[in-house]
Amino acid sequence: MKTFSKIAFLMLMPLLTLSFSQCSSTKKLQNDVSFAIGDVYYEQNNSGKTVFIPLKSNPKNIVLDSIYFQGKKAKLVLEKETYVGRFIKESVEKPDMIMSNEPYAEYGNKAPKLPKKTKFDLKEDECIISYKENLASKYFKIRAVKKP
Secondary structure: OHHHHHHHHHHHHHHHHHHHHHHHHOOOEOOOOOOEEOOOEEEEEOOEEEEEEEEEEOOOOOEEEEEEEOOEEEEEEEEOOEEEEEEEOOOOOOOOOOOOOOHHHHOOOOOOOOOOOOOOOOOOOOEEEEEEEOOEEEEEEEOOOEOO
16 A cells, blocks of 8 residues: 555656646736836727837837737737737627527537637736747736827
């Protein structure tokens, strides 16, 4: 019985070690960043929302990757010293569905798309910026995103 418990211990120990090592890889927000940004604002139009992040200085040439805003995620694109994130509005039209008491008649129906949940809980006027520094992904929060 002692050998069985030793074998079980030796088999479970690496699994336990691996599970605790994942705790350190959680998303941590940076308090200080090595670049400076201006006032972040967004515009809303018929096709969706566009967030503008003007750069004041970027001494280490850090590349901003993506933005999390109002429950959605978008890639950031650099346009004339301003990073732009575009959130395209999804179609409001519902697709035609066949409803029948015969299962084979509903074969062509597509499953509904469920909204993806983001990694962060944010207020309506907050966003999270993801960026790469020394090959590591880092995140920081911007508060008071304005709508002009």
